[in-house]
Amino acid sequence: MSAWEPLTERQQRILACIRDFLRERGYPPTVRDIGREVGISSPSAVKYQLEQLEQRGFIERDPRSSRGIRLSASGARLLGSDDVVSIPILGIIAAGEPIPVPDFSLRDVGDTIELTRGILGDIRDLYALRVQGDSMIDALIHDGDIVIMRHTRQVENGEMAAVWLRDRGETTLKRVYWEGGRVRLQPANPTMSPIYIDDPRQVEIQGKVMMVIRQVR
Amino acid sequence: MSAWEPLTERQQRILACIRDFLRERGYPPTVRDIGREVGISSPSAVKYQLEQLEQRGFIERDPRSSRGIRLSASGARLLGSDDVVSIPILGIIAAGEPIPVPDFSLRDVGDTIELTRGILGDIRDLYALRVQGDSMIDALIHDGDIVIMRHTRQVENGEMAAVWLRDRGETTLKRVYWEGGRVRLQPANPTMSPIYIDDPRQVEIQGKVMMVIRQVR
DNA sequence: ATTATAAACGAACACCTGTTCGGTGTCAAA
DNA sequence: TTTGACACCGAACAGGTGTTCGTTTATAAT
Numbered sequence: 001m002s003a004w005e006p007l008t009e010r011q012q013r014i015l016a017c018i019r020d021f022l023r024e025r026g027y028p029p030t031v032r033d034i035g036r037e038v039g040i041s042s043p044s045a046v047k048y049q050l051e052q053l054e055q056r057g058f059i060e061r062d063p064r065s066s067r068g069i070r071l072s073a074s075g076a077r078l079l080g081s082d083d084v085v086s087i088p089i090l091g092i093i094a095a096g097e098p099i100p101v102p103d104f105s106l107r108d109v110g111d112t113i114e115l116t117r118g119i120l121g122d123i124r125d126l127y128a129l130r131v132q133g134d135s136m137i138d139a140l141i142h143d144g145d146i147v148i149m150r151h152t153r154q155v156e157n158g159e160m161a162a163v164w165l166r167d168r169g170e171t172t173l174k175r176v177y178w179e180g181g182r183v184r185l186q187p188a189n190p191t192m193s194p195i196y197i198d199d200p201r202q203v204e205i206q207g208k209v210m211m212v213i214r215q216v217r
Numbered sequence: 218m219s220a221w222e223p224l225t226e227r228q229q230r231i232l233a234c235i236r237d238f239l240r241e242r243g244y245p246p247t248v249r250d251i252g253r254e255v256g257i258s259s260p261s262a263v264k265y266q267l268e269q270l271e272q273r274g275f276i277e278r279d280p281r282s283s284r285g286i287r288l289s290a291s292g293a294r295l296l297g298s299d300d301v302v303s304i305p306i307l308g309i310i311a312a313g314e315p316i317p318v319p320d321f322s323l324r325d326v327g328d329t330i331e332l333t334r335g336i337l338g339d340i341r342d343l344y345a346l347r348v349q350g351d352s353m354i355d356a357l358i359h360d361g362d363i364v365i366m367r368h369t370r371q372v373e374n375g376e377m378a379a380v381w382l383r384d385r386g387e388t389t390l391k392r393v394y395w396e397g398g399r400v401r402l403q404p405a406n407p408t409m410s411p412i413y414i415d416d417p418r419q420v421e422i423q424g425k426v427m428m429v430i431r432q433v434r
Numbered sequence: 435a436t437t438a439t440a441a442a443c444g445a446a447c448a449c450c451t452g453t454t455c456g457g458t459g460t461c462a463a464a
Numbered sequence: 465t466t467t468g469a470c471a472c473c474g475a476a477c478a479g480g481t482g483t484t485c486g487t488t489t490a491t492a493a494t
Contacts, residue, residue, distance in 0.1 A: 026287025028244050030481060045442050066283040066450060066481050070243025084333055116301055116331045134407055140357045142405060160433050188359060190351055212431040215336060216377050247451060262472045283451050
């Protein structure tokens with residue numbers, strides 16, 4: 001049975017059993033728990049199925065360790081069961097100043113926000129900033145919002161970035177388009193006009209905007 | 218030791234050990250795992266501390282069950298370790314139509330979004346809607362955003378609600394202020410003016426806006 | 435009918451895991 | 465000094481848990 005073939009009915013039931021048991025108890029089931037749930041009387045047969053599921057990447061196991069089963073990332077995705085990622089909140093984003101430069105080598109982080117992997121997608125190089133002030137209205141971003149950024153110094157055409165405009169001394173969040181010798185910065189608010197920067201050296205990409213979260217008060 | 222006294226240094230280390238082990242392995246530590254981590258050589262001494270933590274409500278245990286430990290809700294909160302809540306996505310929100318009425322008695326839900334409890338706060342009666350169109354720009358809400366709503370037919374002054382304006386046949390998201398005989402609807406965009414509804418019977422509260430999530434493309 | 439494969443069966447084993455029980459050491463208060 | 469509370473120790477026990485090994489059953493292909 002190759003990894004591309006559909007899961008058997010029983011394998012699906014085993015995965016669901018692991019997910020539900022985890023949710024309810026906070027720890028994974030034993031092979032005998034699983035057997036009782038899906039109607040297999042022999043622990044070795046459950047082991048056989050767990051090996052299949054492990055080979056196909058839906059679970060991971062720690063051998064000889066009691067309850068040593070966990071859902072893999074793809075297993076969790078299949079089951080609609082998400083895990084939590086801790087994103088460091090590094091400071092604020094405001095129009096009149098550049099955003100903080102993240103140092104991911106630091107292990108000791110202060111403030112964090114916990115988000116599910118499913119709404120984040122790729123979690124590499126992410127950090128969070130709190131929005132301060134109302135000068136980002138053109139990006140449909142409100143004072144107090146949290147912006148999730150990916151640390152990068154370059155973005156593709158059409159991606160939304162935190163841009164530091166050197167001559168203006170100003171941070172702005174806009175979609176960036178490199179057009180020949182100049183840069184077009186397009187607001188998220190579709191009723192507003194773009195701005196054009198003739199000298200690309202004035203445009204400093206500080207990060208890519210991945211997500212905006214607003215907790216309404 | 219009463220429940221109101223601070224945790225000892227060692228108890229804090231044990232809680233952190235449980236959280237970290239869970240995150241890394243996907244299952245809780247054994248008493249011997251915990252002992253090795255925090256420098257206690259006897260499993261019965263670990264048991265003693267786990268009993269203290271259980272009595273004070275930070276963990277729950279299933280007796281005689283291997284790795285039968287879970288963080289309680291308050292334990293998880295203390296540790297900044299969040300659990301995941303599944304919010305049903307019931308449909309769309311667009312200006313020209315009323316929003317779907319949630320039926321929480323239905324157990325079988327279709328689409329959901331998984332979010333952490335920590336960014337949601339009180340999770341009662343929550344559901345999600347996808348924003349369609351650009352007619353909610355005055356609420357700083359963008360086509361494609363996800364809005365988290367709480368089902369309610371009334372809101373306090375100053376709370377942001379999905380309001381169905383009966384005579385206009387239009388949904389709008391604004392802060393609601395009941396002022397004598399009329400209603401003031403204030404946009405989230407601070408540069409925009411409020412609208413006033415003289416006849417409160419034209420104002421139908423469909424839900425309270427709790428959160429906005431934008432996954433930037 | 436035969437063969438191969440997958441998926442189950444069951445018994446037994448090794449060792450992991452929580453628990454019990456009795457004890458020691460430290461500290462503070464009387 | 466004595467007492468009590470707290471927090472640890474260690475040995476041993478009971479049973480829980482994963483694993484091994486050989487067997488059986490069902491199904492599909494030849």
